[in-house]
Amino acid sequence: MVRDLRAHRGRLAMTLAAIVLGVAFVVSTWVMSDSTARGVGDTDLRSDVDVVVRSPERGAVLAPADLDRLAELPGVTDADGVLAGRAALVGADGKLVPGPHDRAGTGWDDTGRFALTEGHAPGGPDEVAVHTDTGLSTGDTARVVLGDGREVRATVVGTFTFRTLGLERAPTLAWDADTALALFGRYDRIELTGHDIDVPAEDGWRVDTGAALNDEVRADAEASARSTKESLLAFAAVALLVGGFVIANTFTMLVTQRVRQFALLRAVGATRRQVRRAVLGEAAVLGIAGATIGTALGVGLGLGAVALSQDDATFAVSPLAILAGYAVGVGVTVVAAYGSARRAAAVAPVAALRTDALVPPRRRIRVGLGIALLLAGTAMVAATAGADLDTTSRVVGLAGGVVAWLGVLVLAPELAGVLRPVVRVLGRFGGPAVRLGGRNAVRDPRRTAATSSALLVGLALVCAFATLGETMVSMFGSTVRATVPESTTVLRSASGDEPLATDVLDRVRDTPGVTEAAADRYGFVEVTHAGVTSGTTVSAIEPDAFGTVLNQEVTVGTGDLDAGFVVGSNQAAMLGVGLGDEVTLDFGEETVTRPIVGLHTTTEAQPLFYLDVAAAPEWYRERVTSVYATGPDPAAARAALDAAFADRPDVRVFDREGLIEADMGEFEAVLAVMYAMFGAAVVIAVFGVVNTLALSVLERRREVGVLRAVGASRRLVRRTVRLESLVICGWGGIAGIMVGVLFGAIMQHVMLGRPLFDITVPYQVIGVSLAGMVGVGVLAAVWPARRAAHTDVLSAIASE
Amino acid sequence: MCGTPRPATLIAVTTTTSPAASAVGLTKVYGSGDSRVAALDDVTVDFAAGRFTAIMGPSGSGKSTLMHCVAGLDEPTSGRVWLGDVELSALADDDLTALRRDRVGFVFQAFNLLPTLTAWENITLPLDLAGKRTDQRLADTIVRAVGLGDRLHHRPSQLSGGQQQRVACARAMVTGPDVVFADEPTGALDSRASADLLGLLRRGVDELGQTVVMVTHEPAAAAYADRVLFLADGRLVDALDAPTADRVLDRMKSLERVS
Ligand SMILES: Nc1ncnc2c1ncn2[C@@H]1O[C@H](COP(=O)(O)OP(=O)(O)O)[C@@H](O)[C@H]1O
Numbered sequence A: 001m002v003r004d005l006r007a008h009r010g011r012l013a014m015t016l017a018a019i020v021l022g023v024a025f026v027v028s029t030w031v032m033s034d035s036t037a038r039g040v041g042d043t044d045l046r047s048d049v050d051v052v053v054r055s056p057e058r059g060a061v062l063a064p065a066d067l068d069r070l071a072e073l074p075g076v077t078d079a080d081g082v083l084a085g086r087a088a089l090v091g092a093d094g095k096l097v098p099g100p101h102d103r104a105g106t107g108w109d110d111t112g113r114f115a116l117t118e119g120h121a122p123g124g125p126d127e128v129a130v131h132t133d134t135g136l137s138t139g140d141t142a143r144v145v146l147g148d149g150r151e152v153r154a155t156v157v158g159t160f161t162f163r164t165l166g167l168e169r170a171p172t173l174a175w176d177a178d179t180a181l182a183l184f185g186r187y188d189r190i191e192l193t194g195h196d197i198d199v200p201a202e203d204g205w206r207v208d209t210g211a212a213l214n215d216e217v218r219a220d221a222e223a224s225a226r227s228t229k230e231s232l233l234a235f236a237a238v239a240l241l242v243g244g245f246v247i248a249n250t251f252t253m254l255v256t257q258r259v260r261q262f263a264l265l266r267a268v269g270a271t272r273r274q275v276r277r278a279v280l281g282e283a284a285v286l287g288i289a290g291a292t293i294g295t296a297l298g299v300g301l302g303l304g305a306v307a308l309s310q311d312d313a314t315f316a317v318s319p320l321a322i323l324a325g326y327a328v329g330v331g332v333t334v335v336a337a338y339g340s341a342r343r344a345a346a347v348a349p350v351a352a353l354r355t356d357a358l359v360p361p362r363r364r365i366r367v368g369l370g371i372a373l374l375l376a377g378t379a380m381v382a383a384t385a386g387a388d389l390d391t392t393s394r395v396v397g398l399a400g401g402v403v404a405w406l407g408v409l410v411l412a413p414e415l416a417g418v419l420r421p422v423v424r425v426l427g428r429f430g431g432p433a434v435r436l437g438g439r440n441a442v443r444d445p446r447r448t449a450a451t452s453s454a455l456l457v458g459l460a461l462v463c464a465f466a467t468l469g470e471t472m473v474s475m476f477g478s479t480v481r482a483t484v485p486e487s488t489t490v491l492r493s494a495s496g497d498e499p500l501a502t503d504v505l506d507r508v509r510d511t512p513g514v515t516e517a518a519a520d521r522y523g524f525v526e527v528t529h530a531g532v533t534s535g536t537t538v539s540a541i542e543p544d545a546f547g548t549v550l551n552q553e554v555t556v557g558t559g560d561l562d563a564g565f566v567v568g569s570n571q572a573a574m575l576g577v578g579l580g581d582e583v584t585l586d587f588g589e590e591t592v593t594r595p596i597v598g599l600h601t602t603t604e605a606q607p608l609f610y611l612d613v614a615a616a617p618e619w620y621r622e623r624v625t626s627v628y629a630t631g632p633d634p635a636a637a638r639a640a641l642d643a644a645f646a647d648r649p650d651v652r653v654f655d656r657e658g659l660i661e662a663d664m665g666e667f668e669a670v671l672a673v674m675y676a677m678f679g680a681a682v683v684i685a686v687f688g689v690v691n692t693l694a695l696s697v698l699e700r701r702r703e704v705g706v707l708r709a710v711g712a713s714r715r716l717v718r719r720t721v722r723l724e725s726l727v728i729c730g731w732g733g734i735a736g737i738m739v740g741v742l743f744g745a746i747m748q749h750v751m752l753g754r755p756l757f758d759i760t761v762p763y764q765v766i767g768v769s770l771a772g773m774v775g776v777g778v779l780a781a782v783w784p785a786r787r788a789a790h791t792d793v794l795s796a797i798a799s800e
Numbered sequence B: 001m002c003g004t005p006r007p008a009t010l011i012a013v014t015t016t017t018s019p020a021a022s023a024v025g026l027t028k029v030y031g032s033g034d035s036r037v038a039a040l041d042d043v044t045v046d047f048a049a050g051r052f053t054a055i056m057g058p059s060g061s062g063k064s065t066l067m068h069c070v071a072g073l074d075e076p077t078s079g080r081v082w083l084g085d086v087e088l089s090a091l092a093d094d095d096l097t098a099l100r101r102d103r104v105g106f107v108f109q110a111f112n113l114l115p116t117l118t119a120w121e122n123i124t125l126p127l128d129l130a131g132k133r134t135d136q137r138l139a140d141t142i143v144r145a146v147g148l149g150d151r152l153h154h155r156p157s158q159l160s161g162g163q164q165q166r167v168a169c170a171r172a173m174v175t176g177p178d179v180v181f182a183d184e185p186t187g188a189l190d191s192r193a194s195a196d197l198l199g200l201l202r203r204g205v206d207e208l209g210q211t212v213v214m215v216t217h218e219p220a221a222a223a224y225a226d227r228v229l230f231l232a233d234g235r236l237v238d239a240l241d242a243p244t245a246d247r248v249l250d251r252m253k254s255l256e257r258v259s
């Protein structure tokens, strides 16, 4: 049997490629995440700090007096106050240095945190040192906007690299200690060194050993590497699933070609089990070969990616990664070949004597199962098609989508029957190439379906996420349009999701021409009702924002924030609460418990809870994430705001459409990455198409010979194969797009709580997919078509 | 076709005196050194237009090779071949393809038809490939002669072996080619189906003025021809006009005795 494999070498190459790609995806993911986790663990953390005292998460501060008191404690040999404050660094070109602003400013000290790379330490209010990553160098003038909006200027006198302690980000710039203390007025943490230090519990101080903080870093790195790995492995699983289709299809074809051989084996006394084992043995050999190449490729790719992405890369190839590669490669191949092995074993010995020997079909079970799955899935989706879903029905709805999708895959060979009339019509109007190629494609609908199933899965995923994404984009857009009047000007921090400097709201209010202004303090909190806690989003706003700078339609109850929360109706349904029920929001140290006074029909792009800012914890009130403003002449107000913040690169001023655009840009980048990941699956599917075509061409050598003898040019033979390829790819593409858009509709329904068919069809992605399928069809046919066109007429006719 | 008057245009073809196909000094060598086989050794032959020629000879004597070379399916090692007034050795693949399509018809021993096309589509395939419209009268005549009746729109897998060969025969004649080549067309048929097929070829010659060259090893089949050529070891060794099965058999026996 292994000898058989060698005889089919050419045909197996594509299958091997499918296994290799899938395995390489898994292994490289593994290697990358292991190396990243190890890399973080190996970074140069400061290990010379014994105890760290930090102020509570929010609220109270560590003052210089606290530093003095801690320095006096028995056993303390050294106490250093580490300063940190919001600082937005503006480069010489007037542009913001990219990166977060929070805690970006600090004070110089000799704790060993800083390592000068150039110049000297800052020594007075007019000097700063900057991190090497900022791109500034000594002699430059640094312009810095502080947390309260104040601007300071200083000359860069040195650049540094930074050693971290615990989970902290390296600061961007450092003044000398006195200047920094004057600027920030408080310590972020106090570091103690010494022996047997016992810090009294006080004012909610958080006291940790330095070692514990560093352990946290490693744990965090591992956790994040693990979660990256898990999400990448999900994509790898899709690639493997698609690879499985390719493998299964190849084995079906190989078994079909060798029916007589199996029959002969059975006739001379081989048991069914022996035949089955022989086929599975082939699969195992192929799987091991694929896994070996794939693992090697995966290790190479993973290490390459690590080397590219990290300066001080730490390579880690765990035995587990290699084991996973083999398990996945061999497992998927053997499982995919199992059906074929069973069918090979079911060949009757008498088939050896018949010319029309066929592999016994298993059609009826398949059709029954497919219809059952499709109906069950549709029923599950239909049952949960209503609005305001709770968590269970969301899960049921999504599962229904998956089940129906499986049903479509199982039924695909029967569904491919619809191609027959299409091909018939095509053949009537097209030339001989269309007729021959089209009919060849539907000659064996099972094979066409199996080949295009791989494409179907890959494309359907792309289209499902495109539908979800496009729907989200238009939902974000329409939500913003519904809640932010055209006349409102919006201000946000230039550093992404961070809060604005604290002076912005007042400055907006003081801007001439602005008569209405309100601020939004948006964040993630935990909500508790009847003992059940879950995550949610909250927006603390001034109650008079509604109707002036913001619109928020309240469908049930009132929008009276003075009296309680206004909550999204989806969210209320998920929590199982209604008007008048009290719920508790947990802001960390403080909680806010109020009744629900109104419900708004939201999309989940909006805050789920609206809260009166007066009822929010004091520290939260200062975390202004957006400012909304308008005036009697909105255009004049906007122009005035533009002018007022022209010298503030840390603040961005938007009109409504600009805001939508800025939000969507990031989101679409995320989608693009997702498409690329599913792209791997599509590539594997293409190998499957090439494989099927090559086998078809090989099987039809004699036909091609006759065709050529009768006067078909090479070009026509090539076109025939290309057409067959186009039909296969077109079918996979159209079916994939339809399944994908429907599944996308279900996803957006259960994830965003919107009506089932209120979707935005991603025409752009569909167009690209269709064009891509045509391209793939043409490309996949190149090699098989060449082989077919160069068939030697005489030997093809002589062979039987 | 029985009883149909001959179309005037076709009579002209039968009266042409120049051969429909000819070869001069045709040699075909396979392999080299020890494994060198001369399948054809300096063969010079004319196939008269409007006549039915049979080629006979022992297995391996070069019958198929001769046919393939004259039909433009294979390239001779040396020598020259003409189809009508076209010399084949001068042609590139595309021109050869067009020539096969327009001026040559083929019938092989078996598996002549494309399984995805119906009988009718198989018959008209060469016209289809050339992008020509079917000459309805010629097609009707041929179809009636093939005698498929309502099976005309069935796939080959639903036809008997004899029916399939007759469809192949009709396809070979539908373009009105210079020559129809048939390589043991009855090789896989029983005697009844063989007789039908040979009758069809014969009527093509008699009634449509077609030129037919047929390779066979059955004396009874050769008896349908106007002239029989005998090949042995790649050489033309004998010829027989107005053959009967008995005379062919006698001649073959005597040839075997000689060699
Ligand atoms: N492709 C080939 N390669 C090598 N030898 C060949 C090839 N085709 C035919 N021959 C040899 O040429 C000779 C004539 O073959 P062929 O024309 O097929 O004979 P026939 O049709 O009379 O049986 C035989 O000896 C055969 O073995």
Ligand SMILES: [Mg+2]
Pocket (backbone or CB within 6 Å): B063, B064, B065
């Ligand atoms: Mg022969």
